[in-house]
Amino acid sequence: MVINWFKYSSPASFYPLADRSIPWFMGTAIVLTVIGLYCSFFTTPDVLQDQKEYYRIIFIHVPAAWMSMWLYVVMAVWAGIGLVFNTRLSFMMATALAPTGAVFTFLALWTGSFWGRTSWGTWWDWDPRLTFELILLFLFIGYMALHAAIDDSRRADRASALLALVGVFCIPIIYYSVQCPDPNSLNCRALHQTSSLRSIESSILTSMMIMTLAYWMYSFAAVLMRLRSLILEREKGSEWVSELFGRMK
Amino acid sequence: MNSQGMLAVLQCMLTRDLLLAIRRLSDVLTTLFFFVIVVSLFPLGIGADMDTLRAIAPGVVWVAALLASMLALGRLFNEDFADGTLEQLILTPQPLALLVVSKVTAHWLVTGLPLVLIAPLLGLQYDLPADALWILVLSLLMGTPVLSLIGAIGAALTLGLRGGGVLISLLVLPLYVPVLIFGAGVVDAGISGLDTQAHFWLLSAFLVLALAFSPLATAAALRISIE
Numbered sequence A: 001m002v003i004n005w006f007k008y009s010s011p012a013s014f015y016p017l018a019d020r021s022i023p024w025f026m027g028t029a030i031v032l033t034v035i036g037l038y039c040s041f042f043t044t045p046d047v048l049q050d051q052k053e054y055y056r057i058i059f060i061h062v063p064a065a066w067m068s069m070w071l072y073v074v075m076a077v078w079a080g081i082g083l084v085f086n087t088r089l090s091f092m093m094a095t096a097l098a099p100t101g102a103v104f105t106f107l108a109l110w111t112g113s114f115w116g117r118t119s120w121g122t123w124w125d126w127d128p129r130l131t132f133e134l135i136l137l138f139l140f141i142g143y144m145a146l147h148a149a150i151d152d153s154r155r156a157d158r159a160s161a162l163l164a165l166v167g168v169f170c171i172p173i174i175y176y177s178v179q180c181p182d183p184n185s186l187n188c189r190a191l192h193q194t195s196s197l198r199s200i201e202s203s204i205l206t207s208m209m210i211m212t213l214a215y216w217m218y219s220f221a222a223v224l225m226r227l228r229s230l231i232l233e234r235e236k237g238s239e240w241v242s243e244l245f246g247r248m249k
Numbered sequence B: 001m002n003s004q005g006m007l008a009v010l011q012c013m014l015t016r017d018l019l020l021a022i023r024r025l026s027d028v029l030t031t032l033f034f035f036v037i038v039v040s041l042f043p044l045g046i047g048a049d050m051d052t053l054r055a056i057a058p059g060v061v062w063v064a065a066l067l068a069s070m071l072a073l074g075r076l077f078n079e080d081f082a083d084g085t086l087e088q089l090i091l092t093p094q095p096l097a098l099l100v101v102s103k104v105t106a107h108w109l110v111t112g113l114p115l116v117l118i119a120p121l122l123g124l125q126y127d128l129p130a131d132a133l134w135i136l137v138l139s140l141l142m143g144t145p146v147l148s149l150i151g152a153i154g155a156a157l158t159l160g161l162r163g164g165g166v167l168i169s170l171l172v173l174p175l176y177v178p179v180l181i182f183g184a185g186v187v188d189a190g191i192s193g194l195d196t197q198a199h200f201w202l203l204s205a206f207l208v209l210a211l212a213f214s215p216l217a218t219a220a221a222l223r224i225s226i227e
Helices: A011-042 A053-085 A088-119 A128-149 A153-176 A202-234 A239-247 B003-023 B025-046 B050-072 B074-083 B085-091 B096-125 B130-157 B164-192 B197-226
Strands: none
Touching (some): A011 A202, A053 A202, A088 A128, A088 A202, A128 B164, A153 B130, A153 B164, B003 B025, B003 B096, B025 B050, B050 B074, B050 B096, B050 B130, B050 B164, B074 B085, B074 B130, B096 B130, B130 B197, B164 B197
């Protein structure tokens, strides 16, 4: 069986696919969000270690942070694919991913600062993970700014793709910044500690995973919606677009 | 391309850029004076309490170096782009990354090295002890080339765009942050008497990585911007 990897790489063939799948992704996202929030509030214990009810912000904060890192990686991958194969749809996909990634990064920072205020006593702290999440927000915004500043769409695509690839170093830093060999040493004091996912209670873990899946489905829906608009904007002179909208009259 | 040929290319580009820079010495000096002025502004704004100044000195000097470096990036490629020389450089059979290395070296010699040399004077303004001054100079010596190398990527991506200097700062400052953290951190560690070796190793790692990869990224960015 020969797989044609480039079957959906033209905007004309991808557009109907995106069109059909958006309602499914959005519906799944809404259902999962409702289930996830229900689980977060009602099926999880009232206290986590020494934190009281306010620990529940973990169900918004951690999935948002995971999504922000994941979306950046996905954006960088599509940017790389675009640069290698010279497919304009890949560049459009990377451009569509950036705003959703920025939103999740902002959400992670915002909810994180509320959590910080209640459990650490401070709205902000310059520990490595927080600082580099902020840098990640700047990277997303830089991507969007560079893309918007260049008029020629081909040059804009390729320049911001290169920028996305250069910024990938940030993700391992965020991920590994909490793995301190000796948390008590002066060089390694950080408010975020090593990942405790393995030792966390299963109901909490399940809730977090449901919310993560909900956010992921939402990302698919939002990004595909944006991509749909981008395709129509870029390809508006072409025949398949006029046929599509001609039929709608 | 034998190694003698590569060195000849490097030397040729370096001489050309240095010669051009010497003919326009004002470009060089404005960056230097910007650095001096910014560093002098902080005590005027914060107040002249020497203990506070000693505490903020590494950060202030480093941030001013970052800003000066960033403002100087405009002269890296813009003039050559404007008169068409850059296009010719891209068309030469020499590897573009090699040409970029020599351009960035010339740029650093002209805008980064003066900052390193004047840093001890500015450290004295902030009442830094003598061994901290040495650490400051060494950290800037290792850090400013990285700033020039990373900045070159931003300069190449934003060639000829409107929005100019502000856009390049948005792109390049997030990438500068690790260098800033460890550059200012090593001076802080030196002042507190902690071990500075780890910071210096990391700074040298940044330098090596930047030297290895950023010319390639810059060359790719130049090709994207010119076509």
